[in-house]
Amino acid sequence: MDCLKEIKQTLTEENIGGFLITNAVNIHYITNFTGSESILLITPDRDYLFTDFRYIEQAQQDIPWIKVVEKKVSLERTICGKLKRLKIKKLYIESLHLTVYQYHEIIDGNSGIHLIPTKGIVEKYRKYKTDQELEKLRTAISIAENAYEGVRKKIQAGFSEKRIADFLEYEIRNRGGQRSSFEIICAAGKRASLPHARATERIIEGKEAVLVDWGASFQFYNSDLTRVCFIDKISPDYKKIYQIVLDAQDLAIDSIKPGRKAREVDGAARSYIEKKGFAKCFGHGLGHGIGLEVHEGPIINSRSKEILEENMVFTVEPGIYIPGWGGVRIEDMVLVTPSGCEVLSRAPKKLEEIAG
């Protein structure tokens, strides 16, 4: 599926003058342009990238087939001028990525223009990964795993959460990653009950579990993994909960195949965790699509209406969080294949592999 070609065809068929792309990631997906502060106008004939001085030279190098327009005063007013010259009267907009301010600027600058809200048109294409994208995702995963492997051996009592996160960041970059794909979560002991805990200066004690949620960005594609590790032995109650989460993840992974409802995959893990008595301790969805963004389609939770299809890539990350005690989350990335799924990540996660 060629996203740009199909969009142009739709514009022609529905007699729409253009499509204003304001989501920077969608602009990157369509054009490969990587500067910020830019807006793309797709029309049935030509495409225009509006950007500021800082990115003009870069844009002309990156995307010579698109007309690069330097902004004057503001991007919105520059676009208004172009819309008038092109006599565009009906314009698709990305309603999730156009602000109320931008909306009014365009309306006020083009009397009679009709802005038609759309939602997730480009994002729909992004759910299905091409071979080229898969290659980048695999590299992003292997960089993250190698970096973790390197840091794992260094984790010891007396280190702060932040120090571990910083080591990991360095190793990710050192192994060819652009950077970590999000702020690395490193939460020891009780702090692991915060699903999105920041790494703090808190010093790790010998007997605590350390939850690490990290990923690498490689050529703008991202990985996202979670593991728990121990400096010392694992306590019996932690073992019990860890095994429940691991089994729940296995059940979810086993249920993945084309045609399966995403909410059924979520349900496979969730119902098991509920059956084991932790119904209220798994408050987030099972996973999320991942690619140019760490969180993108498909949505994998109990309310999802998505049907899994080949070449979708998403995370599977059940968790049990108990305030005052701590938390367990295990997160891997999977690719939907014709007959089931391939687990793309390989970092060790069996109980005997994660002990100190």
Next chain:
Amino acid sequence: MDCLKEIKQTLTEENIGGFLITNAVNIHYITNFTGSESILLITPDRDYLFTDFRYIEQAQQDIPWIKVVEKKVSLERTICGKLKRLKIKKLYIESLHLTVYQYHEIIDGNSGIHLIPTKGIVEKYRKYKTDQELEKLRTAISIAENAYEGVRKKIQAGFSEKRIADFLEYEIRNRGGQRSSFEIICAAGKRASLPHARATERIIEGKEAVLVDWGASFQFYNSDLTRVCFIDKISPDYKKIYQIVLDAQDLAIDSIKPGRKAREVDGAARSYIEKKGFAKCFGHGLGHGIGLEVHEGPIINSRSKEILEENMVFTVEPGIYIPGWGGVRIEDMVLVTPSGCEVLSRAPKKLEEIAG
């Protein structure tokens, strides 16, 4: 000036039911809450933070004086429910930070509600730094400078731009920074003509100038500096252009004081660069305010309508960019004082100090 108190007063005086804060940085500024995916509703009586499961425990810890509401289905629908119960009929919105989608969700969910667009209300307060904020900014600068000092000595021919950026990132974190405050720019030789060049795998040669634009984030406050360094001697033409930029920066800094128009400060540097024959080579504004965001108010460019006032902090960063040749930019951070300004950054920048 207490931002929250004054906003509540305005709401009462103007008979507005509430103010919906959708800019995450503004939420942080007002509440100190640091999770993402949240929306703040200020009303004359109580304030409500809508967030998802992942941040509930954190929010309750961080901001016990605000009512934390867990989202159901979507943040927007959860807010709609609250707006109804509070019988809010007129609501201020942040037009720069509310999407067209959110706008429609709120309108559709609350028949008869009137959304009143506002622009930059909280941002206006953020322009003036308190002593506490200044302390954090000074630390963010000193972390960045120490990190650069450490890396500067290591820069040698044969290193890639990215390797230098990665070292710098590590040193920033190692010295107490949360992270670099933006993707570090490291551009050698001709690549320095791209004002926002990414650090690439390109290997630095002995005779090239290396432009580094970096900053550190400390307790969410940011620094932003630019220096050029040399591994070897500086060529005569580079010296000439460098000195012009440095003199232009001096002229701008000397012109700063309360009551001065921001565009006059821009003009002090710009007219000097123009006089020296490089009118078309300085295509961006002279600087920008900086604090919780790397780019915030006041705007310092030739079209700015801002008047400088005490306790504003901004960058002064003139540049000369020549495609095919390279570029020079020198960037420091200044604080407007009662009688002029204090240059907050101290990294060496005289010609004799930057040579290899």
